[in-house]
Amino acid sequence: MSNAKQSNELIEQLATTERSFIRFTLGQRWEHVIVIISFTILLFTGLPQKYRTTTWSQTILSTPERVEMIRQIHHIAAVVLIAEVIYHLGFALYLLFKRKLSGEMFPTWQDFKDAWQMIKYLLFLSKRKPAFGKYNFEQKFTYWFIFFGIGIMVITGLILWFPIFFTQFLPGGIIPAAKLAHSSEAIVAVIFIITWHVYHNHLERQNLSIFTGRLNEKEYRKFHPLEYQRITGEKPEPNEAGGR
Amino acid sequence: MAAHNQFRTFLIFLIGFLILIISYLMTNSAVQAQETEGYCLSCHNNPDLKMTFPNGETLSLNVSPEMLQHSIHSQQGIECEACHTNIKSYPHPQIDYQNPRELSLAYYASCKKCHSINYDKAHDSIHAKALEAGNLNAPVCTDCHGAHDVRSPNKPRTTISETCRKCHSKIYDEYKSSIHGNALINEENEDVPVCTNCHGVHNIQDPRTAQFRIETPELCAGCHADQELMSKYGLPSDVYNIYKLSWHGMDVAVYKAKWPTIWHESAVCTDCHGVHNILPADNPASSVNPKNLLSTCQKCHPDAGPNWTGAWTGHQKISLERTPYLFYTDLFYSYFAPAVLWMSVIYVILQIIHATVDRFRRNM
Numbered sequence: 001m002s003n004a005k006q007s008n009e010l011i012e013q014l015a016t017t018e019r020s021f022i023r024f025t026l027g028q029r030w031e032h033v034i035v036i037i038s039f040t041i042l043l044f045t046g047l048p049q050k051y052r053t054t055t056w057s058q059t060i061l062s063t064p065e066r067v068e069m070i071r072q073i074h075h076i077a078a079v080v081l082i083a084e085v086i087y088h089l090g091f092a093l094y095l096l097f098k099r100k101l102s103g104e105m106f107p108t109w110q111d112f113k114d115a116w117q118m119i120k121y122l123l124f125l126s127k128r129k130p131a132f133g134k135y136n137f138e139q140k141f142t143y144w145f146i147f148f149g150i151g152i153m154v155i156t157g158l159i160l161w162f163p164i165f166f167t168q169f170l171p172g173g174i175i176p177a178a179k180l181a182h183s184s185e186a187i188v189a190v191i192f193i194i195t196w197h198v199y200h201n202h203l204e205r206q207n208l209s210i211f212t213g214r215l216n217e218k219e220y221r222k223f224h225p226l227e228y229q230r231i232t233g234e235k236p237e238p239n240e241a242g243g244r
Numbered sequence: 245m246a247a248h249n250q251f252r253t254f255l256i257f258l259i260g261f262l263i264l265i266i267s268y269l270m271t272n273s274a275v276q277a278q279e280t281e282g283y284c285l286s287c288h289n290n291p292d293l294k295m296t297f298p299n300g301e302t303l304s305l306n307v308s309p310e311m312l313q314h315s316i317h318s319q320q321g322i323e324c325e326a327c328h329t330n331i332k333s334y335p336h337p338q339i340d341y342q343n344p345r346e347l348s349l350a351y352y353a354s355c356k357k358c359h360s361i362n363y364d365k366a367h368d369s370i371h372a373k374a375l376e377a378g379n380l381n382a383p384v385c386t387d388c389h390g391a392h393d394v395r396s397p398n399k400p401r402t403t404i405s406e407t408c409r410k411c412h413s414k415i416y417d418e419y420k421s422s423i424h425g426n427a428l429i430n431e432e433n434e435d436v437p438v439c440t441n442c443h444g445v446h447n448i449q450d451p452r453t454a455q456f457r458i459e460t461p462e463l464c465a466g467c468h469a470d471q472e473l474m475s476k477y478g479l480p481s482d483v484y485n486i487y488k489l490s491w492h493g494m495d496v497a498v499y500k501a502k503w504p505t506i507w508h509e510s511a512v513c514t515d516c517h518g519v520h521n522i523l524p525a526d527n528p529a530s531s532v533n534p535k536n537l538l539s540t541c542q543k544c545h546p547d548a549g550p551n552w553t554g555a556w557t558g559h560q561k562i563s564l565e566r567t568p569y570l571f572y573t574d575l576f577y578s579y580f581a582p583a584v585l586w587m588s589v590i591y592v593i594l595q596i597i598h599a600t601v602d603r604f605r606r607n608m
Binding site for chain 1: 491494495497498499501502503506508545547548549551552553554555556557567568569570572573574576577581584585588589591592594595596597598599601
């Protein structure tokens with residue numbers, strides 16, 4: 001979402017001694033927090049429902065009232081997540097109409113080339129690490145994996161919540177399919193976040209820019225050299241660009 | 245000398261043989277003679293013999309030898325006074341029951357003497373509770389088994405349903421036209437359930453309770469999950485296992501395990517298939533015939549539209565023909581999603597290996 005105003009802010013940043021750059025807007029940071037909270041609640045209220053025949057689930061859901069309660073909490077968290085999805089898509093549409101929607105998050109051919117180069121690098125077949133822009137292909141993959149994951153969860157979740165309504169115009173066969181998809185996708189999403197997302201943002205390096213909104217100069221130069229070059233006009237040193 | 249010895253041996257054998265004959269005749273006479281039975285019949289064989297109760301009702305006191313001939317008790321030499329314990333002589337002691345039913349209710353207690361286990365079981369039954377609650381028509385032993393003509397209760401098997409029919413005639417009529425009842429009555433089938441297979445024999449419980457309801461799937465599974473039995477009739481034996489995976493089945497399993505006494509509406513077998521009137525799904529009158537399925541679903545899901553029945557996978561495994569949506573979803577989550585996940589995980593592992601190697605090299 002680079003625009004004139006944002007660029008001006010970034011240039012202002014250059015003047016400060018401890019240089020860091022705005023990476024996420026306040027709105028985006030809040031969106032992330034809302035997704036974390038609703039996702040966590042949905043997970044912890046969903047798993048006991050998925051594994052209802054296990055003893056641990058039956059310990060939590062010890063009375064029929066608790067089953068009812070956990071479903072209600074699940075539904076409330078779902079409404080919050082759906083509201084967030086609507087805001088996210090609505091804001092993107094708004095930017096699109098204003099012709100301000102940034103293409104930074106959309107996958108490009110370069111991402112596939114980067115991924116191929118990265119795999120060669122990881123297999124010690126090449127010494128060159130690809131130089132990334134604002135979002136590298138790992139981050140784009142995260143976004144779109146979660147984007148479609150949430151999409152599947154929201155659609156199938158609504159089908160399971162209002163099955164009578166949806167079968168008025170959709171075939172009945174979608175209900176058992178929705179149940180299977182909702183229950184499977186939840187596990188897929190959790191495994192993905194625990195491995196991919198946690199590794200890249202907490203183990204590979206501690207990247208909290210989605211919470212703070214900023215990423216410091218050093219990390220920008222190292223992990224997003226092309227974006228660094230675009231913002232500052234400085235050419236990052238070749239070894240940091242991936243020459244190692 | 246030798247002849248004398250031979251005669252003695254012969255005499256010993258003769259005496260032994262006589263003892264054998266006499267003892268045989270004596271034991272045999274005990275079975276057949278029925279001394280008191282014959283004595284009692286000398287009066288009770290009279291077809292006009294009856295007594296009148298204070299309320300004006302009469303009870304025939306006629307017991308015919310033909311009736312006793314079928315009685316399993318009479319055949320085994322059990323005499324009249326074994327049950328009629330208060331009658332030892334003639335003239336009989338005065339009895340003061342107000343009506344014939346009161347007399348029956350008093351007399352059945354003598355069954356306990358020999359049949360104490362089944363007697364106690366029967367005392368835990370819904371019938372005994374109804375009697376306690378004041379319903380004098382609730383059956384006691386003799387109402388089902390008979391009195392002077394007690395015979396094997398399940399030979400032939402139809403006898404059982406016929407016995408229950410005496411009171412539960414409406415249910416019998418439903419049962420008679422069901423797949424089970426029809427096979428029993430018209431084909432003398434030995435496998436189909438009669439009343440007692442589902443309801444129990446002496447300790448029959450109220451089938452309207454939450455507990456009975458929640459145990460229904462296991463009850464039906466007793467036969468319908470039996471592969472050998474089902475293959476005999478070309479029926480699938482995995483219906484119960486697939487039901488357990490369904491929304492209804494999982495819910496019911498939890499209630500059965502945790503809250504068996506709390507009433508729960510999630511469908512059990514009988515909600516869709518019927519109870520006494522169960523018919524095969526291809527019968528147009530069956531509640532699960534495709535024609536009638538929607539109205540069966542609507543019993544619990546009143547607003548369901550015509551597409552709704554497509555949601556039911558019909559106790560069938562996932563297949564492209566029957567459940568294409570489920571089939572493709574299953575395919576996606578069986579192959580595509582795990583493949584993407586594995587790729588992600590392998591990528592992260594490669595990153596970890598590379599980072600470790602890098603660190604190791606730097607430290608060298």
